[in-house]
Amino acid sequence: MTPVRDTTAGRRIVVCVGSGGVGKTTVAAAIALDRALAGGRVLVCTIDPARRLANALGLTSLGNVESRVPDHKFAEAGLRAKGELHAMMLDVKRTWDDLVARHAPDPARRERILKNRLYQQMSSALAGSQEYMAMEKLYELATDRDYDLIVLDTPPTAHALDFLDAPDRILDFLGNDAARVLLAPAIGAGKLGLRLAQLGGGYVAKTLARFTGQAALSDLGDFLQGFQGMYEGFKDRAGAVRALLSRPEVGFVLVTSPSPISIDEAMAFHERLHAESMPVAGLVANRVTPDLWPGAAPLPSPEDLASPLGERGGNDRGFARRLAETLAEHQMLAAAERRALERLFEAVSAPYAVVPRLESDVHDLRGLARLAERL
Amino acid sequence: MVTGKGGVGKSTVSAALAVLAARAGKRVLVCEVNARERIAPLLGAPPAGAQIREARPGLFTLNVTPPDAMREYGIMVLKFRTIYDAVFENRLVRHFLRVIPSLAELVMLGKILFEAKSEERGRPRWDVVIVDAPATGHAVQLLRVPSALLDTVPAGPLRGDAEWMQALLLDPARTALAIVTLPEEMPVNEAIDLDAQVRSELGVPRAALFVNAMPEARFTHEEEARLESLAGEPPPLGPAAAAARLQALRAEQAQRYLARARAALDLPTTVLPLLPVAEWGAAAVERIADAIAAAPPEPAP
Numbered sequence: 001m002t003p004v005r006d007t008t009a010g011r012r013i014v015v016c017v018g019s020g021g022v023g024k025t026t027v028a029a030a031i032a033l034d035r036a037l038a039g040g041r042v043l044v045c046t047i048d049p050a051r052r053l054a055n056a057l058g059l060t061s062l063g064n065v066e067s068r069v070p071d072h073k074f075a076e077a078g079l080r081a082k083g084e085l086h087a088m089m090l091d092v093k094r095t096w097d098d099l100v101a102r103h104a105p106d107p108a109r110r111e112r113i114l115k116n117r118l119y120q121q122m123s124s125a126l127a128g129s130q131e132y133m134a135m136e137k138l139y140e141l142a143t144d145r146d147y148d149l150i151v152l153d154t155p156p157t158a159h160a161l162d163f164l165d166a167p168d169r170i171l172d173f174l175g176n177d178a179a180r181v182l183l184a185p186a187i188g189a190g191k192l193g194l195r196l197a198q199l200g201g202g203y204v205a206k207t208l209a210r211f212t213g214q215a216a217l218s219d220l221g222d223f224l225q226g227f228q229g230m231y232e233g234f235k236d237r238a239g240a241v242r243a244l245l246s247r248p249e250v251g252f253v254l255v256t257s258p259s260p261i262s263i264d265e266a267m268a269f270h271e272r273l274h275a276e277s278m279p280v281a282g283l284v285a286n287r288v289t290p291d292l293w294p295g296a297a298p299l300p301s302p303e304d305l306a307s308p309l310g311e312r313g314g315n316d317r318g319f320a321r322r323l324a325e326t327l328a329e330h331q332m333l334a335a336a337e338r339r340a341l342e343r344l345f346e347a348v349s350a351p352y353a354v355v356p357r358l359e360s361d362v363h364d365l366r367g368l369a370r371l372a373e374r375l
Numbered sequence: 376m377v378t379g380k381g382g383v384g385k386s387t388v389s390a391a392l393a394v395l396a397a398r399a400g401k402r403v404l405v406c407e408v409n410a411r412e413r414i415a416p417l418l419g420a421p422p423a424g425a426q427i428r429e430a431r432p433g434l435f436t437l438n439v440t441p442p443d444a445m446r447e448y449g450i451m452v453l454k455f456r457t458i459y460d461a462v463f464e465n466r467l468v469r470h471f472l473r474v475i476p477s478l479a480e481l482v483m484l485g486k487i488l489f490e491a492k493s494e495e496r497g498r499p500r501w502d503v504v505i506v507d508a509p510a511t512g513h514a515v516q517l518l519r520v521p522s523a524l525l526d527t528v529p530a531g532p533l534r535g536d537a538e539w540m541q542a543l544l545l546d547p548a549r550t551a552l553a554i555v556t557l558p559e560e561m562p563v564n565e566a567i568d569l570d571a572q573v574r575s576e577l578g579v580p581r582a583a584l585f586v587n588a589m590p591e592a593r594f595t596h597e598e599e600a601r602l603e604s605l606a607g608e609p610p611p612l613g614p615a616a617a618a619a620r621l622q623a624l625r626a627e628q629a630q631r632y633l634a635r636a637r638a639a640l641d642l643p644t645t646v647l648p649l650l651p652v653a654e655w656g657a658a659a660v661e662r663i664a665d666a667i668a669a670a671p672p673e674p675a676p
Contacts, residue, residue: 019381019382020380020381020382020510021380021381021382021383021561021562050560050561050564051560051564052560259382261382262382292614292617292618293610293614300610300611300612300615304611305611305612305615308608308611308612309605309612312601312604312605312608312612313601319594319598322593322594322619323615323616323618323619324615326593326615326618326619326622327614327615327618327619329618329651330618330621330622331618332651332653333651333653335653336653336654357621
């Protein structure tokens with residue numbers, strides 16, 4: 001049974017979401033590889049892949065460069081791709097710069113923004129910046145390129161929902177009318193401090209300057225002025241991205257580990273996608289402890305293991321005891337995870353795949369192909 | 376300051392350190408930073424929210440959030456509540472404050488460090504303040520705020536605050552940064568990157584590495600060699616051997632990543648056991664506290 005594979009099969013865009021550390025990148029790469037093996041021309045866009053996974057995909061640098069995974073990488077893994085697999089690592093700063101360049105009315109304005117201290121901070125440090133740029137890049141790739149499938153891995157946010165909230169938060173920042181009103185008398189003069197001092201009615205602005213410092217206010221004023229007139233373009237674009245994400249050719253794949261925290265995140269995310277009519281293609285429970293003792297029979301005691309162990313090359317009591325303990329611990333964990341996941345599967349009406357914790361980290365194409373078979 | 380990649384057990388380690396300090400008769404405050412509150416529930420107490428609350432004798436918790444920290448800090452800076460209310464409770468201003476980069480971090484860090492240096496009747500109010508800091512990138516953002524302000528802000532109250540905050544953060548007699556990680560690839564990579572950033576940019580005194588959830592080496596090499604074929608046996612031996620084999624493989628991988636972390640980080644290290652518990656709660660935290668007490672962070676031999 002491969003439920004998630006089936007429901008993602010017809011889509012043109014797959015977005016993998018979930019909290020940090022659940023294996024989103026690996027699942028994204030596996031979905032992409034699977035379609036490439038079947039004959040599709042596929043791109044996987046990752047954010048911060050583990051080094052060995054990056055190597056497996058032939059990713060050596062940032063810089064938004066789409067590079068094709070070479071045939072010999074497939075051959076080494078004993079695979080033959082009927083299609084093509086391309087991979088790319090998102091460069092947040094460059095995506096921002098490109099976006100500014102696209103919307104700036106003239107080169108002077110572009111330079112002014114790119115040189116602003118606050119802009120430089122924002123493109124790397126403002127919360128939501130990475131998420132916003134991931135969506136922006138996705139839109140660009142989806143409209144300008146002719147891939148059969150684009151798989152987007154999303155940034156490792158503390159809260160998965162940040163991904164959907166990011167554009168609004170950044171737009172709120174760029175189009176902050178309150179800031180414009182408060183800074184309006186100062187904007188244009190360049191010498192904010194002077195202007196603030198001159199404002200008879202600038203009681204509010206003066207108090208704020210006492211609080212934040214005037215340099216910060218000047219930077220902000222300069223920055224917002226630079227963006228004046230560009231905001232509409234940004235807003236339209238964000239609207240288009242949102243519309244794209246609601247199309248049926250898009251499928252969100254929720255990735256979770258069996259930990260309660262990550263399950264809660266997945267449920268919250270699902271609720272949100274549902275509320276916004278964004279299409280959920282499936283659910284992947286990753287790194288699940290496999291059930292090695294199915295059924296209701298009691299777990300074996302050390303004595304139960306001693307005699308078959310004796311027949312198979314010798315028994316020592318310590319070994320039998322440790323085997324029994326290890327199985328018992330293993331099963332306790334498996335049962336706790338199953339209970340937690342059942343809650344999720346009941347709440348989320350989407351096809352789901354349960355991927356057992358594999359014996360080693362997935363870090364090559366062969367491992368990805370095996371993972372895909374379990375989706 | 377306790378930080379590390381998301382999901383590695385920062386809150387558990389923070390709670391365990393707090394339990395240890397409280398056991399030693401100290402007055403402890405544990406601060407979470409704008410988080411889904413976990414510390415108090417981990418200790419079996421109701422969530423504290425934005426008000427400091429005693430979770431157990433001598434152990435207090437607090438969840439620092441931007442709006443509450445902003446209000447407290449604002450009133451402190453402006454001296455007069457009426458001015459704060461007139462200006463900051465203005466809807467327009469509140470909207471504006473949300474978009475000033477780093478302001479949220481500044482007021483949250485300010486609140487925490489203010490608690491750290493506050494006094495009651497001539498004595499420090501807290502013996503220890505433990506910060507369950509946000510995950511790596513956000514923790515760096517938080518700890519970078521004072522130095523960023525010192526770089527950009529001219530003289531004034533804000534600069535004065537940034538100065539004492541930075542002095543406190545950089546003082547090895549008063550501040551220590553602990554990194555928490557798991558013996559797995561991504562968390563170890565992130566711990567190494569974080570440590571490099573702490574050294575080159577932040578300068579906050581590095582104190583300890585906690586490698587959490589370390590599976591024990593339970594089987595000898597000879598036993599491990601037998602497990603592979605035994606795993607093919609019918610129940611009950613087969614499944615028991617299969618479970619043992621998975622455990623042994625995990626333990627072996629974990630050893631490799633532990634060695635990598637130790638070699639790259641050069642920090643006093645405590646290795647915490649992987650606990651076979653289904654639900655995390657006060658009992659598990661006590662066990663982690665015991666493990667830290669039994670083997671406090673020590674430099675590599």
